[in-house]
Amino acid sequence: MKIEQAYTIVTSPGRNFVTLKIVTDQGEYGIGDATLNGREMAVVAYLEEHVIPTLIGRDPQRIEDIWHYLYRGAYWRRGPVTMSAIAAVDMALWDIKAKLAGMPLYQLLGGKSRDRVMVYGHATGRDIETCLEEVARHVEEGYKAVRVQAGVPGIASIYGVAKKDGEPYEPADAELPAEHVWSTSKYLNHVPKLFAAVRERFGDDLHVLHDVHHRLTPIEAARLGKEVEPYHLFWLEDCVPAENQEAFGLIRQHTTTPLAVGEVFNSLYDAKALIENQWIDYIRATLTHAGGITHMRRIADLAGLYHVRTGFHGPTDLSPVCLGAAIHFDTWVPNFGIQEYMPHTSATDKVFPHDYRFEDGHFVVGETPGHGVDIDEDLAKQYPYKRASLPVNRLEDGTLWHW
Numbered sequence: 020m021k022i023e024q025a026y027t028i029v030t031s032p033g034r035n036f037v038t039l040k041i042v043t044d045q046g047e048y049g050i051g052d053a054t055l056n057g058r059e060m061a062v063v064a065y066l067e068e069h070v071i072p073t074l075i076g077r078d079p080q081r082i083e084d085i086w087h088y089l090y091r092g093a094y095w096r097r098g099p100v101t102m103s104a105i106a107a108v109d110m111a112l113w114d115i116k117a118k119l120a121g122m123p124l125y126q127l128l129g130g131k132s133r134d135r136v137m138v139y140g141h142a143t144g145r146d147i148e149t150c151l152e153e154v155a156r157h158v159e160e161g162y163k164a165v166r167v168q169a170g171v172p173g174i175a176s177i178y179g180v181a182k183k184d185g186e187p188y189e190p191a192d193a194e195l196p197a198e199h200v201w202s203t204s205k206y207l208n209h210v211p212k213l214f215a216a217v218r219e220r221f222g223d224d225l226h227v228l229h230d231v232h233h234r235l236t237p238i239e240a241a242r243l244g245k246e247v248e249p250y251h252l253f254w255l256e257d258c259v260p261a262e263n264q265e266a267f268g269l270i271r272q273h274t275t276t277p278l279a280v281g282e283v284f285n286s287l288y289d290a291k292a293l294i295e296n297q298w299i300d301y302i303r304a305t306l307t308h309a310g311g312i313t314h315m316r317r318i319a320d321l322a323g324l325y326h327v328r329t330g331f332h333g334p335t336d337l338s339p340v341c342l343g344a345a346i347h348f349d350t351w352v353p354n355f356g357i358q359e360y361m362p363h364t365s366a367t368d369k370v371f372p373h374d375y376r377f378e379d380g381h382f383v384v385g386e387t388p389g390h391g392v393d394i395d396e397d398l399a400k401q402y403p404y405k406r407a408s409l410p411v412n413r414l415e416d417g418t419l420w421h422w
C-alpha cells in the first residue's frame with residue numbers, strides 16, 4: 020500500500036481550520052488537523068512545500084517510521100509549525116490504520132480505560148453575577164466541571180470573557196492583533212472573590228477551573244494559588260509562562276492548588292522537568308500541536324510515571340478532527356484527567372461530520388472505524404480563509420506583557 024495523494028484544505032466556517040487529507044492507492048483515506056490559531060498559513064506552507072512531496076509513495080502503515088522521518092529528517096526539530104505539520108500527518112495515518120483494521124481508533128491504542136470522558140465547559144461573564152448565571156446554565160446542561168472567567172473591575176477587556184454575555188469568546192477576533200490592557204493587582208484582588216461566590220452558590224461538588232493565561236510572575240502565581248485554596252479548584256491553568264520550567268518549583272512550594280500547563284507546548288522536552296519534578300498535576304499539550312498521537316502517547320506515558328494526568332486543550336480553534344481523535348485518546352489513556360470542550364458552531368460541525376457525542380457532562384466515543392471525523396470538502400470550499408490574529412496585552416504603562 021502506498022500514499023498516492025495528500026493535500027491541505029483550508030476552510031473558515033466562522034473561524035479558520037487547516038486539514039490534511041492523505042489518500043492511499045487503494046482508495047482509503049485519513050484526515051488530520053493542522054490548525055495553529057493565528058499562524059494557519061505557515062503550517063499549510065510547511066506541509067505543501069516540505070512534507071507532502073516526501074510522503075508520496077510511502078507505506079501509510081509505517082506510522083512510526085514516517086514520524087521519525089519528518090522529525091529527524093527536518094534537522095530543525097520541534098517548534099509549533101513543524102510539530103503541527105507532523106501531527107496532522109500522524110493523525111491522518113492513525114485514521115487510515117484504524118480504518119484498515121476496521122476498528123475505532125481507541126481499540127488500536129489499547130481499548131477502553133473508561134466508558135466516557137469528563138469534559139469542562141467555559142462560563143464567562145462581564146461580572147461575577149453574570150458569570151454565576153453562565154455557570155448555572157452549564158450545570159443545567161449537565162456539565163460536572165466548569166472553567167470560570169469573569170471580567171475584572173477596572174480592566175476593559177480580559178482573556179476568556181466573551182464580548183457579549185452568553186456567547187463563546189473568540190481570541191482571534193481581528194485581522195490584526197487587538198490590544199488589551201492588563202493590571203495584575205486588580206486581577207489578583209478579584210479572582211478569590213469570584214471563586215468564593217461560585218462555591219457559595221454551587222456548593223462543593225462542582226469541579227471548577229480557572230485559566231490565568233500566562234499573565235503572572237511565579238510569586239504572584241503562588242499568592243493566587245494560596246488564596247484560592249479554600250475553594251478547591253480542579254486546576255489553576257497556565258499561571259506563568261512556562262519557558263522557564265523551574266518557575267513551577269517555586270509556585271509548588273507555596274500552594275496545594277493543582278496546577279495545569281502545556282497548551283502551547285509542542286514537545287515532550289517542553290514538559291520534561293515539569294513532569295519529572297512533579298511540579299504540575301495536569302499536562303495540557305494537544306494532539307494537533309504536540310506531534311500527534313505518536314508523540315502524545317510518549318508524553319502521557321512519562322506523565323503517568325509521576326502522577327501527572329492529561330487535560331487536553333480543546334478550544335474552538337482546534338478542529339473537530341482534533342477533538343474526535345482526542346476523545347479516542349482520552350478513552351484509552353490510563354492517566355486521563357479531563358478534556359476541555361468549547362462547542363464548535365453548527366456551520367463547523369456540518370463541515371466536519373463526526374460520531375462523538377456529548378452526554379451528561381461527558382463525551383462518549385463513537386464506534387466508526389478510524390477517529391470518526393470526516394470533512395465535507397464541497398461545503399468547506401464555501402468558507403474561504405480569512406486572516407485572523409490573536410491579541411496582544413500591555414500593562415497600564417504600555418509595557419508589552421504576556422497574552
Ligand SMILES: O=C(O)C(=O)C[C@H](O)[C@H](O)CO
Nearest residue numbers: 056190230282333334336359
Ligand atoms: O482553551 C484555553 O485554555 C485557551 O487558553 C485558549 C487559547 O487562548 C487559544 O487556544 C489560543 O488560540
Ligand SMILES: [Mg+2]
Nearest residue numbers: 230256257282
Ligand atoms: Mg488556556
